[in-house]
Amino acid sequence: MSETTSNAPGKAGFKFDLQALGPILALIVLVVVGYLLNPDFLGSKNITNVLSRSSFIGIMAVGMTFVITAGGLDLSVGSMTAFIAGIMIMVMNGLIPSLGTNWGVILVGMGTGLMLGAAAGAVNGLLITRMGIEAFIVTLGMMVIFRSLVTWMADGGTISLNFSLGSIYEPVYYGGLFGIRWPIIVFAIVAILGEIAMRHTAYGRHCAAIGSNEQVARYSAVHVKNVRLMTYIVLGILVGLASVLYVPRLGSASNSTGLLWELETIAAVIIGGTLLSGGYGRVWGTVVGVLILGLIDNILNLTDLVSPYLNGAIQGVIIILAVVLQRARKSSR
Amino acid sequence: MSETTSNAPGKAGFKFDLQALGPILALIVLVVVGYLLNPDFLGSKNITNVLSRSSFIGIMAVGMTFVITAGGLDLSVGSMTAFIAGIMIMVMNGLIPSLGTNWGVILVGMGTGLMLGAAAGAVNGLLITRMGIEAFIVTLGMMVIFRSLVTWMADGGTISLNFSLGSIYEPVYYGGLFGIRWPIIVFAIVAILGEIAMRHTAYGRHCAAIGSNEQVARYSAVHVKNVRLMTYIVLGILVGLASVLYVPRLGSASNSTGLLWELETIAAVIIGGTLLSGGYGRVWGTVVGVLILGLIDNILNLTDLVSPYLNGAIQGVIIILAVVLQRARKSSR
Amino acid sequence: MSLAAANMTGAPRTESAAPILALSNVQRSFGPIQILFDISMELYPGEVHALIGENGAGKSTTMKIMSGYLAASDGEVVLDAAPVTFARSREAEAMGVTLIHQEFNLAQQLSVEENIFLGHELKRGFLLDHAAMRAQTRDLLGRLETPLDPRSKTADISVPEKQMVEIAKALSRKARVLIMDEPTAALTTRETEVLFRQIDRLKAEGTAILYTSHKLDEVARIADRITVMRDGRIVRTAQRGELNEDQMAEAMVGRDLSDMFPPKRPADGAEPVLEVEGFTIGTLVKDVSFALRRGEILGFAGLVGSGRTELMEGLFGVRPSTGSVAINGAPVRIHNAEDAMKAGLVYLPEDRKENGLILTQDMRRNLTLLALKKFSNIVIDRKAEEAALDKAIEEFDIRAPSRDVLVGNMSGGNQQKVLLAKIMLAEPQIVIIDEPTRGIDVGTKQQFYTFIHALADAGHSVVVISSEMTEVIGLCDRVAVMRRGRIAGEVTGDDVNEDTIVRLAMGLDKKGNGHE
Amino acid sequence: SIPAATHGWAGGMNFHAKTTIERLEATYPELDFVLSTASDPAKQVNDIEDMMATRNIDALVVLPFESEPLTAPVKRVKASGAWVTVIDRGLSEDGIEDLYVAGDNPGFGTTSGMFFKEMMPDGGKIVVLRGIPTTIDNERVEGFQAAIEGSGIEILAMEHGNWNRDDAFTVMQDFLSKYPEIDAVWASDDDMAIGVLGAMKEADRTDEMWVLGGAGMKEMIKRVADGDATIKANVTYPPSMSATAIEMTALNFVSNAPVSGKFVIGSVLITQDNAEKFYYPDSPF
Numbered sequence A, B: 001m002s003e004t005t006s007n008a009p010g011k012a013g014f015k016f017d018l019q020a021l022g023p024i025l026a027l028i029v030l031v032v033v034g035y036l037l038n039p040d041f042l043g044s045k046n047i048t049n050v051l052s053r054s055s056f057i058g059i060m061a062v063g064m065t066f067v068i069t070a071g072g073l074d075l076s077v078g079s080m081t082a083f084i085a086g087i088m089i090m091v092m093n094g095l096i097p098s099l100g101t102n103w104g105v106i107l108v109g110m111g112t113g114l115m116l117g118a119a120a121g122a123v124n125g126l127l128i129t130r131m132g133i134e135a136f137i138v139t140l141g142m143m144v145i146f147r148s149l150v151t152w153m154a155d156g157g158t159i160s161l162n163f164s165l166g167s168i169y170e171p172v173y174y175g176g177l178f179g180i181r182w183p184i185i186v187f188a189i190v191a192i193l194g195e196i197a198m199r200h201t202a203y204g205r206h207c208a209a210i211g212s213n214e215q216v217a218r219y220s221a222v223h224v225k226n227v228r229l230m231t232y233i234v235l236g237i238l239v240g241l242a243s244v245l246y247v248p249r250l251g252s253a254s255n256s257t258g259l260l261w262e263l264e265t266i267a268a269v270i271i272g273g274t275l276l277s278g279g280y281g282r283v284w285g286t287v288v289g290v291l292i293l294g295l296i297d298n299i300l301n302l303t304d305l306v307s308p309y310l311n312g313a314i315q316g317v318i319i320i321l322a323v324v325l326q327r328a329r330k331s332s333r
Numbered sequence C: 001m002s003l004a005a006a007n008m009t010g011a012p013r014t015e016s017a018a019p020i021l022a023l024s025n026v027q028r029s030f031g032p033i034q035i036l037f038d039i040s041m042e043l044y045p046g047e048v049h050a051l052i053g054e055n056g057a058g059k060s061t062t063m064k065i066m067s068g069y070l071a072a073s074d075g076e077v078v079l080d081a082a083p084v085t086f087a088r089s090r091e092a093e094a095m096g097v098t099l100i101h102q103e104f105n106l107a108q109q110l111s112v113e114e115n116i117f118l119g120h121e122l123k124r125g126f127l128l129d130h131a132a133m134r135a136q137t138r139d140l141l142g143r144l145e146t147p148l149d150p151r152s153k154t155a156d157i158s159v160p161e162k163q164m165v166e167i168a169k170a171l172s173r174k175a176r177v178l179i180m181d182e183p184t185a186a187l188t189t190r191e192t193e194v195l196f197r198q199i200d201r202l203k204a205e206g207t208a209i210l211y212t213s214h215k216l217d218e219v220a221r222i223a224d225r226i227t228v229m230r231d232g233r234i235v236r237t238a239q240r241g242e243l244n245e246d247q248m249a250e251a252m253v254g255r256d257l258s259d260m261f262p263p264k265r266p267a268d269g270a271e272p273v274l275e276v277e278g279f280t281i282g283t284l285v286k287d288v289s290f291a292l293r294r295g296e297i298l299g300f301a302g303l304v305g306s307g308r309t310e311l312m313e314g315l316f317g318v319r320p321s322t323g324s325v326a327i328n329g330a331p332v333r334i335h336n337a338e339d340a341m342k343a344g345l346v347y348l349p350e351d352r353k354e355n356g357l358i359l360t361q362d363m364r365r366n367l368t369l370l371a372l373k374k375f376s377n378i379v380i381d382r383k384a385e386e387a388a389l390d391k392a393i394e395e396f397d398i399r400a401p402s403r404d405v406l407v408g409n410m411s412g413g414n415q416q417k418v419l420l421a422k423i424m425l426a427e428p429q430i431v432i433i434d435e436p437t438r439g440i441d442v443g444t445k446q447q448f449y450t451f452i453h454a455l456a457d458a459g460h461s462v463v464v465i466s467s468e469m470t471e472v473i474g475l476c477d478r479v480a481v482m483r484r485g486r487i488a489g490e491v492t493g494d495d496v497n498e499d500t501i502v503r504l505a506m507g508l509d510k511k512g513n514g515h516e
Numbered sequence D: 001s002i003p004a005a006t007h008g009w010a011g012g013m014n015f016h017a018k019t020t021i022e023r024l025e026a027t028y029p030e031l032d033f034v035l036s037t038a039s040d041p042a043k044q045v046n047d048i049e050d051m052m053a054t055r056n057i058d059a060l061v062v063l064p065f066e067s068e069p070l071t072a073p074v075k076r077v078k079a080s081g082a083w084v085t086v087i088d089r090g091l092s093e094d095g096i097e098d099l100y101v102a103g104d105n106p107g108f109g110t111t112s113g114m115f116f117k118e119m120m121p122d123g124g125k126i127v128v129l130r131g132i133p134t135t136i137d138n139e140r141v142e143g144f145q146a147a148i149e150g151s152g153i154e155i156l157a158m159e160h161g162n163w164n165r166d167d168a169f170t171v172m173q174d175f176l177s178k179y180p181e182i183d184a185v186w187a188s189d190d191d192m193a194i195g196v197l198g199a200m201k202e203a204d205r206t207d208e209m210w211v212l213g214g215a216g217m218k219e220m221i222k223r224v225a226d227g228d229a230t231i232k233a234n235v236t237y238p239p240s241m242s243a244t245a246i247e248m249t250a251l252n253f254v255s256n257a258p259v260s261g262k263f264v265i266g267s268v269l270i271t272q273d274n275a276e277k278f279y280y281p282d283s284p285f
């Protein structure tokens, strides 16, 4: 009986395309620009570099997508990375006397990293869900706390991994399968799992529901607190994973490790089309966002367009433009 | 229940007290601790110092309260301060040859600062309201842009105000009325006006309405875009005002000016009890939040409790605790 | 018995059958204010039990307690003869008790299908079974004769469609006890019929149904047993047929309510204040033209989705539109609600939760938001506001536990009254009201109708969109009937009757001076 | 009052300050020290104000975050009659401080430049990583450029590695993919040198070029001492200057030795021959 028009497929389809195209368009433009500025840009070497560098932010951004979709926020990921990396290194160095320098020690280190991540995430999540404190405050506090703990652990300096242990661990960042680096592989896997979790599991839907309307979710038998808590724990674990890949790169951690990574991570998520206000998130978009941010740096280094002082300015402009390209979807807010 | 029950009897009244007490309690605790640690803490000298240096964050935080109440966010205020201060100094230095070193030049400089602030705020606001881009992205982009512009203007170094002009300008920060420094006076005035605007004018009502339900505001003949835009412009002007007071303090600007002030400002607002999600804001709470943050730094300087490396940790803990004290109201989210 | 249940004249169930769900001496207070006073009632399998009462009587609260959304302050909820305490609605649902909320309970950003299965997603192993869920959604909506695309975003569908989605969501839960809080408040006769057919089906399957509505004719039609509440107490329980509509109303309100509608007042001679020519909104409203005269009460009827709401939202400037609009003969361009206000035109939105009221603020702020200019030169005149609130509470008989209660915590009907008061406060020359009496009890309706007439007498012009046929017929001396975004025809005088209007709405004939 | 340990060198400087203070507090119980570290000039001015207001200090040892903003506040400290020792970064007005212990930033650049000239008599292609944009960084780079003037050494590119390993790593990676031929890298700081080495190793072009860091981080000194082919040398910019300054200031109070004046600790070139005596294994830096 009702004369529905809201489901005009044309309209809906078009809308979808537009929002989907947004970030991808920006990405394509960047790639083309990069290539024109410097053909080496598309060299497998450079691509590999960019991808494996981006993997840290990327892995965390996937987790952040869920946190934000569920209406949360986490400002602590950057310094959390530094903290976890620091502890990992200290643990591994500490174990050498007893266990010697071998994979065993490294595996223990990795385990520590992941567990520490889960724990840190749980602390954030519990303070937010059980105590009902604004995520912004909790994670801002944590950010400051982790940062200063690292400085303290490093005595203001740098915590360095035992050299010979470092050289065993190195392949985890520099090595790979079929010429594809481990960080890239891990990032890809995390992204795919994330995409599946977001679109094809009840968990993803529950995150969106909570972010969209917490009470509706509660009334619909969704266990709001647990789902939220879980988003922070998962993010924590992913931060741990990122640290596990980060440590072998330079074998050190200091209080300048992961500086401002939280902003970069969140920016990647939003550029990807996820709503900061929650209720709608897409993992593949986040991946695109991560690549966009990674490429900007890379391109700026590959070309000397301007005074390096102005790199930031260009960066800022591109970030904004990347989102202008998809304002169609934002305006639906 | 909630904020709106201001004139409520019984239970409602009690709740109101509870949320009101939250930050104030934290403030009192801090003051007591400070006094116990070092009696000079309550010395007029120290109080004056703390208040006048908090005034920068304070003045901006009042503006930020409106932005956040209307459901927005501004990450650019910190680097905006640096940028405005930089331009102000360059303008004033540039005018000396023609106008000499006198108040005239300084007044021009002040005017520039305020107008620049308004303009910067307008840019943020227009991108957000007319283009419909997430406030987070716009202001993050602007933050990066302003930062790098300052670095560029200062050629990586510091932009310093002509020395003799500086000594004329100094009283604007160090001078005052009846022994009360100008920054404190200005902060007080801004805060009072803000409180009035928020609770007793249509503008404040409209901000809260937009923040709680944009659609309802629209159907209620509130010009959503203009009100939002205005919050950003006002904030911009206040940032300009803060810069006007900041320049005479250090007589210089560099790319480390106003570092992380955006986070401190937002934190002050949230600690004060304003909802990050928008819909409810209270200016007096923000003022308390500003004082809390100001005191933490001060107290950490009063005593060497621990390794200075751990100051951050303490800071973080206190910030979180300050909000735990009022989780009653947050849980109403 | 299934036979008996299948047709409307099913005999009332004998007390011998055991109740599935029952309340015994339930009390409930919010803060210091007690809302429910020892409520006791039983729900029997295969029986439709109607709960009626004035706005704020405590119907929704009672239902929420039965279905685990609220805890009783005292007393027991008894399921299958055993006392239960539902810690959350989740548990109630698990035990087969489902509630359709009076206020919509859908996440705007999710699709229809996602909302229907929220919390009960169908899975294959770990992953969601999209195909199955989409199919079931189609099937459910099909049964409700609401051909919506399962993927359409909930924010984009109309209010009645949202109501049907709510119903579909409840049906998908396969409940033993189905509690419906004013399901038909936002439905036209068509959808109501569809719903009733479902109710018969469920009765036949032995489901116990608790039902509230302020449309007493419906109650008289489908209820096997009627419980009447007043001020949080049960004042009467009756079997089918014991009460006619007037008696129900009297039992609820405590006074006689014959002649609901004041005598009609044709405004033929009067000059037009609003003239609309070739008004079009995308695909929703096509080339609509009509005129509204001074002091006239013009009705708009039509099926769900006929475009009435869109048309009015377009006139009010909150939807982009094309076409010409003239007020008092002078052409006006209305781009947003502010323009409309300036032009002396206000609109009472259909969806009070999304567009009408700020649920997280108190009555005073909500009341004065639209007309705030009147209360503020530089600062807001708090006293004047309080005075306006007093007046509104008195005029519209708004009942709330305290004047500072959040609007979200008020009863549905009382919320609607606040919304009415808010619009009227703007003292518009032209007032468009969309489903004005949605969820309002008969007593207040009568007051409201007199109010509308007073408004018209004072020279204001009123447009009434209503899905309640009796309302349109009783209130308006001229009715425009919309169909598929066009005005299918216009009826006046004696033609203003159910038959003519429905025929036009469904395109069965072209009676009246239609514009097609 | 010193800048916070936001990068390796500052970390070392903090370390030396802390250890010295602990030692002096032990030896001279009559002395009482307060160490505060600031993350930006404004915070540093706050700290100094607090010291005056609540700690009524007799002496201030300060490493100005930036010269201009700190000049006026330090001047006020001086005016209050306290002893003022300035480390490293001079104030923009002369004659405020009683004691000035400084590293030599232009000198740091020049020494490095000289070494490049010496190693590449007939020129070559190099890339440069700069620090956090600051006056120091500018002075160093200008010194460097002046030194290699006309030596035929071509600077292919300069980018900011912000005295940070990760940033340096990223920048160097991109340099490597951008320039097929690089003869040497001036990392200008040992933290950045580590990042650079990481990038080179990954691209495995380690043998193709050599790297000059700076500031004498212990790992680096070690490699110089061991005659590493990539790390041929290092240039000192001793973070221990904080220790020197604090110690001398303390002396002024416990003895009547005349300690006021200006001490510039020059930047020395460390090569395999003299590496040993610059090696502090237990410093965090």
Ligand SMILES: Nc1ncnc2c1ncn2[C@@H]1O[C@H](COP(=O)(O)OP(=O)(O)OP(=O)(O)O)[C@@H](O)[C@H]1O
Binding pocket: C030, C035, C053, C054, C055, C056, C057, C058, C059, C060, C061, C062, C102, C399, C400, C401, C405, C409, C410, C411, C412, C413, C414, C439, C441
């Ligand atoms: N959370 C709450 N806090 C305070 N008062 C409440 C709350 N919920 C309901 N009330 C009050 O309880 C009373 C009964 O509300 P209820 O919704 O049950 O009325 P109702 O019978 O459903 O009326 P309507 O016909 O308008 O829906 C109302 O006065 C309402 O204001």
Ligand SMILES: Nc1ncnc2c1ncn2[C@@H]1O[C@H](COP(=O)(O)OP(=O)(O)OP(=O)(O)O)[C@@H](O)[C@H]1O
Binding pocket: A002, A003, A004, A005, A006, C155, C156, C157, C158, C159, C160, C161, C186, C188, C284, C302, C303, C304, C305, C306, C307, C308, C309, C310, C311, C350, C467
């Ligand atoms: N925001 C929207 N976006 C897209 N389509 C919409 C929107 N709102 C309503 N529609 C569609 O427009 C059609 C008309 O809806 P509308 O609400 O106007 O019906 P109506 O004539 O007002 O009847 P009722 O008021 O009973 O819903 C509906 O089919 C609905 O699906």
Ligand SMILES: [Mg+2]
Binding pocket: C059, C060, C061, C102, C181, C411, C412, C413
């Ligand atoms: Mg109700």
Ligand SMILES: [Mg+2]
Binding pocket: C158, C159, C308, C309, C310, C350, C434
């Ligand atoms: Mg409608």
